[in-house]
Structure formats: C-alpha cells, structure tokens
Amino acid sequence: MHWLTGAKRLKKCGMSVEDIKKYVDLCLEGDSTIEERHEMIQKQKEAVLAQLEEVKLMVAELITNKDEHYRDIIK
Numbered sequence: 677m678h679w680l681t682g683a684k685r686l687k688k689c690g691m692s693v694e695d696i697k698k699y700v701d702l703c704l705e706g707d708s709t710i711e712e713r714h715e716m717i718q719k720q721k722e723a724v725l726a727q728l729e730e731v732k733l734m735v736a737e738l739i740t741n742k743d744e745h746y747r748d749i750i751k
Contacts, residue, residue, distance in 0.1 A: 690727065691720050 679700065686696050699716055702709035 686720070689720055689724050695720075 683696050683700065686699065687693070691699070695716065699713060702713050702716075
C-alpha cells in the first residue's frame with residue numbers, strides 16, 4: 677500500500693511513469709542506491725518549483741491584467 681501511495685504522489689508531482697518505475701526499482705535494490713534516488717527527487721523538486729514559478733507568472737501577468745480590465749469595464 678505504501679508503494680502505491682508513494683507512486684501516486686510522485687505522479688501528482690509530475691514524475692513520469694518511467695521515472696517512477698526506475699525509482700521503485702532503485703528502492704528495491706537497497707541502500708546502495710540512496711544517492712541516485714536522492715538525485716531523482718531533487719531533479720523532480722526543481723521541475724515542480726519551476727512549474728510553480730510559471731503559474732505564479734501567469735497569475736501575476738495574465739489573470740491580474742484580465743481582472744483589472746474587467747473591473748475597469750464594470751466601473
């Protein structure tokens with residue numbers, strides 16, 4: 677059950693099914709793969725943080741501008 681939950685969470689973070697399989701395989705190999713697993717998690721973390729920044733920019737630029745545009749029209 678823990679494996680499935682972990683895999684679902686990694687998928688929600690945008691990790692590919694291929695990378696999730698690789699990660700699980702590395703986990704099954706044991707402690708000798710800890711550094712490689714850590715690198716995979718760091719890489720995914722960086723990708724998610726980059727996506728978060730993109731979304732923040734979209735909100736700041738596009739959505740805020742549209743909101744102000746419609747507020748001006750309503751006034």
